[in-house]
Amino acid sequence: MARSAVVIGGGIAGLTTAYRLSTARPAIDVTLLEAGPRLGGKIKTTPFAGVPIDEGADAFLTRVPWAIELCRELGLDDSFIAPATGSAFIVTKGKLRPIPDKTVLGVPTSLRSLAKSGVVSPLGMARAGLDLIRPDNWPGHDESVAELIARRLGPEIAERLVDPLVSGIMASDTQNLSAQIVTPQLAEATRKNRSLIRALREQRKLAAAATPGAPVFYSFEGGVGVLVERLARAIPDVDVRMSTSATQLEQTSDGYAVHAGAETFGADIVVIAAPANAVAPLLREHAADAAAELASIEYASVALVTVAFSSKSVRHSTEGSGFLVPRGEGMLMTACSWGHRKWPHWTGSDEDKLIFRISTGRFGDERALHLDDDELVESLLDELGPLLDIHGPVLEWRVSRWPKSFPQYPPGHGSTVSRIEADVARSLPGVNLAGASYRGVGIPACIRSANEAAARAIDHLSTLPA
Ligand SMILES: Cc1cc2nc3c(=O)[nH]c(=O)nc-3n(C[C@H](O)[C@H](O)[C@H](O)COP(=O)(O)OP(=O)(O)OC[C@H]3O[C@@H](n4cnc5c(N)ncnc54)[C@H](O)[C@@H]3O)c2cc1C
Structure with a gap:
């Protein structure tokens, strides 16, 4: 008897899950429900100034295997492109300064390059150097990224270097981010060696020896949307229902029924790959504790403004690849990527064109939400103008808004997720969760969560009567 699955959500996690389930042996009949009118979720590549340019994610990390492995399976590995430049800047007291060489997530491993960059004061430099001699002071529990950095290298490094970088990845505040889940390499380093600088120097050496000269990020000429298109083509047997929002999950005598408006889809297994705030209402009736914890996961809203000059x-x-803005600078913009340098093909045949992707919005800062598109562009250009000495009109602009897009992982988030997963496994056997709300927001982490959810769901099938 053919088994059936419903996958809820058509972002990268849902698409990967559908791909894994539909290519499993024996085959499973898969239905994928997507609330919106397109696939890809936070991955969206559309033309800007005549060239496909990402409105959300523009690259994925290569230092972890899950995205690369999936791309290889889909035959995309000969289409990878890497950013043309790696060096970046940081705004310090209204001026752009180079991010010191040899940093790991903003943590300097060379005190000489730190001094040269001018990003921290002489006192901040001296405090960072104390890391080499201070005794171990690990508190023995999951701490925030800011706490970890401040206790080893002092508050200036935490605020001026690590926060803009790490908070930029999560649209958050490192005071409220779990070191264990968001920066596992820092959490591990601080447990291995009392000196964070020494441990990270060692990590860099090992990484360089394992993959010498390898790029840290990859994308494609057509943008990250190429991965979504290829995945969609790799699931021809999946019944993909667009503009179909799952509204209720029902446990039946022979499995599950997923209700979406007037339609009902029966299934032996269900993978929910929608954001936690959309999952909570589906689970409330069956797994009240998990639903309450899912509903408590908070989100940051961001917007990306793409401009051409x-x-x-x-x-x-x-x-360089652009610059970051520390929270303390009080600006509306959080970062600006120099797209024409990072991805030279973005300018098409017009070499005179410069393309910037300006980011705004982070947890606790919703100013951008209260501005209409014209006001937002104007306010961001008012900030960009003096930094880059701009004396000419913007040629084209586009606003991409991502409300409630970045789940927040405060210290203890890992334990919260484990409790949610345990409650769901107990109350709804055969239902699994995947996606950015749990153990990593990056594309590779979402793919990993989909691989694992699909594998657990397939395992469950073997427990069902024939
Ligand atoms: C602006 C921005 C820039 C980013 N940059 C990067 C980057 O450069 N590199 C990187 O690795 N990551 C980046 N990320 C993070 C990454 O893109 C996302 O975390 C990831 O794509 C999320 O994938 P997902 O499948 O978990 O969720 P989503 O992409 O959110 O997909 C979930 C889908 O579920 C659907 N859905 C919701 N409720 C229901 C329902 N009830 N029924 C049916 N469907 C439903 C939604 O419509 C959506 O399509 C970025 C994110 C943003 C917002």
Whole structure:
């Protein structure tokens, strides 16, 4: 008897799950329900100034295997492109300064490059150096990223270097981010060696020896959307229902019924790959504790504004991949990526064009939500102008809004997720969760969570009567 599955959510996690289930042997009949009118979720590549440019994610990390492995299976590994430049800047007291060389998530491993960058004060430098001699002070529990960095290298490194970088990845505040889940390499390093700098130097050496000169990020000429398109093509047998929002999950005598408006889809197994705030109402009736914890996961809203200028209008050099803005600078923008340098094909055949992707919004800062598109662009350009010495009109612009897009992982988030998973496994055997709300927001982590959810769901099938 053919088994059936319903996958809820058509972002990267849902698509990967559908791919894994539909290519499993023996075959499973898979239905994928997507609430919106398109697949991809937070991955969306659309034309800007005539070239496909990402509105959300623009690359994925190569240092973890899950995205690379999936791309290889889909025959995409000969289409990888890497950012053309790695060096970046940070705003310090209103000026752009280079991020010191040899940093790991903003943590300097060379005190000499830290001194040269001018990002921290002489006192901040001296405090960072104390890391080499201070005794071990690990508190023995999951701490925030800010606490970890401040206790080893002092508050200046935490606020001026690590927070803009790590908070930028999560649209958050490192004071409220679990070191264990968000920066596991830092959490592990601080447990291995009392000196964080020494442990990270060792990690860098090992990584360089394992993959010498390998790029840290990959994308495709057509943007990250290429991965979504290829995955969608790799699931021809999946019944994909667009604009179909799952509204209720019902346990039946022979499995599950997923209700979506007037339609009902029966299934032996269900994988829910929608954000936690959309999952909570589906589980409330069956797994009240899990539903309450899912509903308590908070989200940050962000917006990305893409702008094009003539190179004649911008006097400041844009050699590098862009810059980050520490929270303490009080600006609306959180980062600006120099897209024409990072991804040179973004300018098409027009070499005179410069393309910037300006990010705004982080947890606790919703100013962008209260501005309409014109006001938002104007306010961001008012900040960008003096930093890059811009003396000319913006040629084109586009606003991409991502409300409630970044789940927040406070210290203890790992234990919360374990409790949620245990309650769901107990109350709803055969139902699994996947996606960015749990153990990593990056594309590779979402793919990993989908691989694991699909594998658990397939295992469950073997426990069912024939
Ligand atoms: C602006 C931005 C930039 C980013 N940059 C990067 C980057 O460069 N690199 C990187 O690795 N990561 C990046 N990320 C993070 C990454 O893109 C996301 O975490 C990831 O794509 C989330 O995938 P997902 O499948 O878990 O969820 P989503 O993409 O959110 O997909 C979930 C899907 O479920 C659907 N859904 C919701 N409720 C229901 C329902 N009831 N029924 C049916 N469907 C439903 C939604 O419509 C959505 O399509 C970025 C994110 C954003 C917002």
